[in-house]
Amino acid sequence: MKRYKGILVKLLIFVAIVIATDIVCGKFFRFLELKALSNSPYGMTLENTMWKIQSDVVIIGASEASHSIIPQILEDSLGMSVYNCGKDGCRFYIQNAMVNGVIDRYTPKLIIWSVGPDFLSTPSVEDKGNLSQINPFYSEKQYVKDALKTKSKYESVKLCSKAYLYNSRLFVYLYKMIMPDYEYEYGAYAPLRGTMSDSKLGNREKAWKNHLDVNVEREFLKTLSRCQSRGVNVVFVFVPRFEIEDHQNIQSYQRMIEIAEKYNITIIEDLYHCNDLMNSAYFKDHAHLNSIGAPIFTSLLSAELKQSLNICDKM
């Protein structure tokens, strides 16, 4: 035991230094995060949503939302402030965290939630990997903890490290501190310029995952109950896709219809395969409208919102 004494003492000292450094790292990254947020609010969509925005209308979704729904058009039409919280690659759990993050801080008049037929299906491996984007909010929000625990059994142990909370965020913060939000327009709308290449025009058939994830469903119901109890109106929107598909028999879709009925939530699905929009010139790829299609869709959406919700009367 004596010959291990030296190494044990050094190990203990090293562990103490690691813990202290970890705490300092956490504070440093939090400082960087806030600095980046103040310089690039649109580029720091998630952080802006969780900490700052106070818009009347909040758009929640993944890339199809951020590239297809134009806040300026909705603002002019609805007469309310609008912010697009859509973020590439963010599936249910991140979107769910954003909605809860918003209603924790204030009561928006309307949440436009961009959903899809497989919205309630099991997140893919990539989706779970993307969950690390909400790591920084781990210690503040219970629903973030619940979401992150779905990644792995030991995630909560890893998240004890402040440096791990900000894993792979350093360059993002540094970049956002230096570069302006050139790729975004007002309200965090991110236009996709250009049209589909000829090679992408070919195969338009889409097969959906036919699976309902009970954990996703449970969290979704919790969130909708919170929205209902705070008097927040929610609308589900199906953003158009340039695909040939049939989702009527998908479990996730059928369950979403049931939930919408239960919570008296309007689903705007007419525009999903609207003839006015099914033009390859309006799409950047099969899943995303481009900067030509997005204004057309947003105008149609605005009309649908006004009609479906009698929006001027309700708000």
Next chain:
Amino acid sequence: MTFTSFKFLLFFPLVVILYNIVPKKARVWYLLAVSYAFYAFMQPVYLVLLAIVTLVTYWITRWMGCVDDDNKKRKIQVAGIILVLLPLFLFKYFNFVNESIGALLGVWGITVNMPTIQWLLPVGISFYTFMAIGYIVDVYNEEVNVEKNIGSVGLFLSFFPIILSGPIERAGNMFPQLNNLRRSEPQDLTAGAKMMLWGYFMKLCVADRLALYVDAVFGNIAHHNGTSLAFASLLYPIQVYADLGGYSLIAIGAARCMGMRIIPNFNRPFFATSMSELWRRWHMSLIQWLTDYIYTPISFALRSWKVWGIVVSLMLTFLISGVWHGAALTFIVWGLVQGVYLSIEALVQKKRSNFEKKHNLEKNPIYIFLCCLIVFVLFAISQVFGKCATVEEGWQVLLKIFSDRGTMFMDSSTLGYAGVMVFVLAFKDLRDEFFPTKLRFFESKYIVVRFLSYLFVLFLIVNMGVLDAGQFIYFQF
């Protein structure tokens, strides 16, 4: 349980602590139990196969040890090799061979429904099979004594740090250590921990980060232009080096923590100035095995063919290397390309030597740099076949690289992190290669410098490593 899983980080320290508590006589059995438990975590049913291969190896070598007649010994050796190879053939190559026969018969208009096996490949089978064969041959050649302790034989083939992805150890190196397992000295623990730390950095920060980009490009070849494919092709060898090299370091470090010395597997391969030198630095344990058990016997048998004997030996050796890597045409093509490179080198070796001497190039830094670059690019080209799913896809990639220019696919965050990590790795390798006594961080005599360097690497791993379920490229071998 992979090395990067949380379970292993809990499992390993416990194993080391108990290893040092257990009485010396029981250490082999203790490690054998731990190794089998480690394997059972992944594929419990194939533990039986591992045990069978162990028993066959043990029995064959004991039998050879009792036989004096060389002819009979040779027959026992051959029988042993066939028996040990049989599971590898069945699990890994049976379907491929049948499909190939079916395809060949199809060329002559004969349609045959060949049977297939739908079993999962036992993890580590390629590694422990080669180790078993090496031991059998070494006993036959009387290079090692027959090991009478079945526990030692079992542990040799199942030792948990090396069973999944090597290094491919030798009986001559392992048995003396296994038969005299000593407690971990403090210097073993620190040296082992340092190796493991650097191995985790290579795997989590370099390999897995590069994989995000390389997989994104190679996973969608039709949609990426030649420029992106070229860049991804250049990154791929670095990814493989960091992946397998990092894994090997973790394995070597883990063994070192228990006082055992495992053979190294990589020796800064991108500083090689020739393909033959690359293969003396890359996956060294495999190449050494192939050299000793395949290349040397064949080249000896063909020695009368002179340089052409060397060429044939090289082609056969690397054909086997390709087949070992995977049951697919792509790996065979990959192996053959390596063989062609080395054969050309063998044929022009004298001329190259004379040229270098004549122009005094051997120590010329620009010439050395150019040679390293050419070797790297040639290796990267061959690795395209290792990465692609089919040979046609490999050719498609190479054709696109030379014909379809365009804007490179950029993921600035991934490439930014990858750039920093590769720089750190390159810095260390450069220092180790050219200035081994300078800028000593991990080995500094000042404890403050050592602690700061461990802290820095740990920070890189925790804050910039890809910590979401990465898999070793060599895992399925």
